[in-house]
Amino acid sequence: MKTTYSITIGWLYPDLMSTYGDRGNIITFRKRCAWRGIQTTLIPIDSSLNAEKIGEMDFIFGGGSQDLEQELVMRDLKGKKSEAIRQKIEKGTPALFVCGSPQLMGHYYEPAEGKRIEGLGIFDITSVHPGIDMPRCIGNTVGSVIWDNLGTSEPDNFIVGFENHGGRTYLGKTAKPFARVIRGYGNNGVDKTEGVVYKNAIGCYYHGPFLPKNPSVSDFITRRIIEVKYGEKIDLAPLSDALENAARKTLFERFGV
Amino acid sequence: MRTRLAFLSGKIMDVFIRLFHLGAGSTWPGEIALRIDAFFIRRILSGSKIRTIIVVGTNGKTTTSSMITYGLVKAKKTVIHNPEGANLANGVASALIRGATLGGTLTSDFAVLEVDENAFTQVIRDIPSPSAVVFLNLFRDQLDRYGEVHAIAARWKEALSNIPSTTKLVVNGDDPQLVFLSKDKASQTTYFGAPQKDKKKIQLGHDVDSIYCPVCGKKLTYDLVSYSHLGVFHCTCGFKSPFISTNEEVSLPGFAGVYNRYNMNGALATLSVTLRKNPHAARELLDGFAPAFGRQERVNARGRDWILLLSKNPAGFNQSIQAVPELLQNKKSTVVLILNDRIPDGTDVSWIWDVEFENVSRFATDIIATGDRTYDMAIRMKYCFEKEDGERVEAIANLEEALSTAAKKQSSEVPIILLATYTGMLDARELLVGKKLL
Numbered sequence: 001m002k003t004t005y006s007i008t009i010g011w012l013y014p015d016l017m018s019t020y021g022d023r024g025n026i027i028t029f030r031k032r033c034a035w036r037g038i039q040t041t042l043i044p045i046d047s048s049l050n051a052e053k054i055g056e057m058d059f060i061f062g063g064g065s066q067d068l069e070q071e072l073v074m075r076d077l078k079g080k081k082s083e084a085i086r087q088k089i090e091k092g093t094p095a096l097f098v099c100g101s102p103q104l105m106g107h108y109y110e111p112a113e114g115k116r117i118e119g120l121g122i123f124d125i126t127s128v129h130p131g132i133d134m135p136r137c138i139g140n141t142v143g144s145v146i147w148d149n150l151g152t153s154e155p156d157n158f159i160v161g162f163e164n165h166g167g168r169t170y171l172g173k174t175a176k177p178f179a180r181v182i183r184g185y186g187n188n189g190v191d192k193t194e195g196v197v198y199k200n201a202i203g204c205y206y207h208g209p210f211l212p213k214n215p216s217v218s219d220f221i222t223r224r225i226i227e228v229k230y231g232e233k234i235d236l237a238p239l240s241d242a243l244e245n246a247a248r249k250t251l252f253e254r255f256g257v
Numbered sequence: 258m259r260t261r262l263a264f265l266s267g268k269i270m271d272v273f274i275r276l277f278h279l280g281a282g283s284t285w286p287g288e289i290a291l292r293i294d295a296f297f298i299r300r301i302l303s304g305s306k307i308r309t310i311i312v313v314g315t316n317g318k319t320t321t322s323s324m325i326t327y328g329l330v331k332a333k334k335t336v337i338h339n340p341e342g343a344n345l346a347n348g349v350a351s352a353l354i355r356g357a358t359l360g361g362t363l364t365s366d367f368a369v370l371e372v373d374e375n376a377f378t379q380v381i382r383d384i385p386s387p388s389a390v391v392f393l394n395l396f397r398d399q400l401d402r403y404g405e406v407h408a409i410a411a412r413w414k415e416a417l418s419n420i421p422s423t424t425k426l427v428v429n430g431d432d433p434q435l436v437f438l439s440k441d442k443a444s445q446t447t448y449f450g451a452p453q454k455d456k457k458k459i460q461l462g463h464d465v466d467s468i469y470c471p472v473c474g475k476k477l478t479y480d481l482v483s484y485s486h487l488g489v490f491h492c493t494c495g496f497k498s499p500f501i502s503t504n505e506e507v508s509l510p511g512f513a514g515v516y517n518r519y520n521m522n523g524a525l526a527t528l529s530v531t532l533r534k535n536p537h538a539a540r541e542l543l544d545g546f547a548p549a550f551g552r553q554e555r556v557n558a559r560g561r562d563w564i565l566l567l568s569k570n571p572a573g574f575n576q577s578i579q580a581v582p583e584l585l586q587n588k589k590s591t592v593v594l595i596l597n598d599r600i601p602d603g604t605d606v607s608w609i610w611d612v613e614f615e616n617v618s619r620f621a622t623d624i625i626a627t628g629d630r631t632y633d634m635a636i637r638m639k640y641c642f643e644k645e646d647g648e649r650v651e652a653i654a655n656l657e658e659a660l661s662t663a664a665k666k667q668s669s670e671v672p673i674i675l676l677a678t679y680t681g682m683l684d685a686r687e688l689l690v691g692k693k694l695l
Contacts, residue, residue: 015468015476021610023463027640035645052430066407072474139604162605208607212636243639243652247632250654 005234006039007225010057013065013073014044017101021166022063024209025098029061029218036237038222051080054088058225064099064207074104074117082120089122094224095201098210102196102203103127103167112166122198124172124183125187138164141184141206142257143194145217147176156216158182159194160251161206169205171196177205183255190228213251215244264301264361267354284343287350298350298383305363307337309384310527311370311377313413314393314429316573317520318344318371319549321393324524326369328542332532335365341550341603344373344592346380367531374409378416389425391527392415392435393519396572397608398486410434410471417442425530427523430501431456431487437471437496449526449692450501455515456481456488462575463611472496483515484579485572500520502526504536505549509546513553514580516573551682553584555672558689559664562672567682569602574676578616581674585620591667592621592674593659595681596634606630615641620674623666624650627659657682 011026018216024184030040043053045060054060065073077085089095103109106125109117112132141163159179168188177187177197178183187205195204202221204210209217219236267290274283290297302309312322317340326339337356339348349370357363357432367388372380374395381387392413397406417438420426428439430448439446459482461468470477470492477496482488491497507521521543528539549553551567568574594617598604614637617624626634635652642649653659667673677685 015465018463020605021607022608024610024637024640027610031645069301069469072469162607164605208605209610212610212640213633216470239645243632243635243650246652247636250632 007058008041010045012045012059012062016069017063017065019064021208025211028211047076051084054084059093062097062101089201097203099207124175127167127169129167136166137185142182143179145179149198159214163205259294260300263290263297284347286354287347302648308361308388309368310389311387312391313372313377315396317393321520321523322369322371323549327546328528331542337365337368342372345376381416384624395434407498414438427526430499448499448501449522450503451483452505455483508562513583514574561664564672566676571608574612588671589622590671591663593625595628595677596630597628597678597681601678609637626652
């Protein structure tokens with residue numbers, strides 16, 4: 001008899017950090033699990049949550065926020081909740097932070113106006129907004145994951161999405177990038193790195209619905225979660241990703257990749 | 258002298274464009290005038306008694322300003338109105354040039370101007386004492402171009418700081434950001450909202466933007482919600498919904514949805530303050546009003562009836578989807594979804610994940626996804642279903658093929674529902690009725 005797997009997802013501040021379709025990641029991840037008989041439970045990590053609950057989580061997700069909301073988030077996150085999240089990541093709990101949330105998981109973020117915001121220090125990165133008059137990094141983006149092999153063939157290793165960020169992120173000495181930029185700006189528009197990884201936590205500037213068009217990343221995270229939680233490797237039943245493959249193919253052609 | 262030259266250049270351009278049918282919504286005459294004289298708008302208005310009404314907001318600008326124009330014309334006023342899409346400073350200037358006599362005089366009673374949310378700050382500098390400003394709503398829309406909602410609200414508030422006390426502000430009192438915007442201007446503000454029956458005790462959706470108190474930053478308590486972040490709200494700091502004077506009976510034939518009842522109440526409030534009429538008398542001015550292009554517009558093509566619903570952002574799309582059962586009289590039909598990512602649509606299509614497309618399955622017999630981002634749209638629909646079959650979602654990248662497939666599938670008398678982003682609507686309309694604009 002096979003084990004019935006179940007995954008508890010912690011979603012950072014769904015009300016405050018869901019700027020532009022971020023929940024697409026949650027919808028995609030949960031449906032892909034459900035279609036393989038893996039149960040999922042969703043717990044919002046917000047002001048009403050007791051920090052101890054974070055200990056029960058198998059996967060942590062964070063999306064983007066506007067500046068005002070970012071401040072509210074950090075006010076609530078400081079202290080017990082930050083500590084609980086840091087411990088989870090240290091123990092190898094998989095996490096995905098997209099859009100603005102990796103900035104909060106780094107050492108600090110310097111906005112265009114106002115004070116420096118101290119981050120959780122999970123990723124060895126710093127982020128700086130170069131000034132209100134500097135152009136934002138906006139547009140479609142394609143990358144190649146260099147952290148780990150997500151799929152079996154090269155195109156499966158490609159990620160595609162949209163970025164829209166004012167801040168520029170710089171990797172510290174110990175930080176490993178998540179991907180290499182093929183089209184777009186990436187972390188800072190200069191060094192061709194995209195995102196950052198630490199243990200099983202991924203941070204990247206791809207915003208909003210990152211997983212829907214990158215199902216291999218979604219499945220990769222699912223496998224890692226099962227490995228960490230149950231200590232066993234799992235082969236996920238294949239799903240028909242015909243639409244996803246067509247979407248990726250069309251976009252790669254359009255961007256000349 | 259400079260202004261005269263600016264005007265004449267623009268006027269000649271306008272006559273030329275009209276003579277050769279080069280496009281009704283052209284912004285070139287205004288663009289040329291503004292290049293010659295940056296203060297052109299201010300100067301042409303200063304010598305005239307024309308009263309300006311500015312309509313601004315994320316959604317509903319075209320419908321509301323068309324309604325105001327319609328009402329004013331019915332009240333025997335002469336009106337200049339900028340066509341849809343020509344809502345930046347150059348579009349405003351073009352409308353004024355077109356409406357002026359050859360001598361450069363504006364003789365009309367009113368100019369009703371819909372203004373892009375990002376151009377508002379500039380336009381209000383050029384039109385420093387409008388007769389009325391109508392604030393409809395503020396939703397997230399095309400963050401790739403406009404930046405965040407709070408930043409826009411802050412700019413609007415600043416722009417309002419110099420507004421004279423004679424300008425009437427007509428404000429959606431169900432939108433917390435807009436109430437905050439007009440907080441210190443209570444004596445010149447009229448608040449409108451949705452009818453009571455549209456406000457319910459429901460959970461906020463995923464398309465919300467402004468649910469935090471703009472005064473103190475705490476989460477607002479919503480007693481009632483109409484849609485998105487619009488409703489009856491209060492905060493522990495004392496910030497709360499204002500008194501709203503709203504028409505309860507706002508309906509027109511073939512005109513569905515809460516968002517249209519907001520548009521209509523906004524138009525009625527504006528007509529009532531500018532014409533000094535009571536709301537009931539203002540209501541009669543709107544009899545016979547027909548929807549603007551792509552706004553629940555009905556066309557007959559290829560032997561089928563189609564209802565075209567233009568939507569540009571999550572709040573707009575949700576509202577269109579919610580209006581469909583009302584439009585179809587609870588029958589089911591084929592649904593065509595057109596998602597484009599050109600500049601007028603917004604180049605980022607992430608927002609489709611904030612739309613409750615799950616609700617489409619309730620009235621769709623078949624779903625066809627098409628447009629520049631056919632597969633993004635199809636993937637979104639695939640994840641609306643419990644099972645991984647996606648059988649009811651067809652991805653057809655070619656728009657013509659998508660439309661002919663829809664016409665083939667739909668055999669009944671029930672109209673086909675077509676939901677599209679801006680350029681998708683233009684393209685589909687051209688294919689269906691053979692011309693881009695009315």
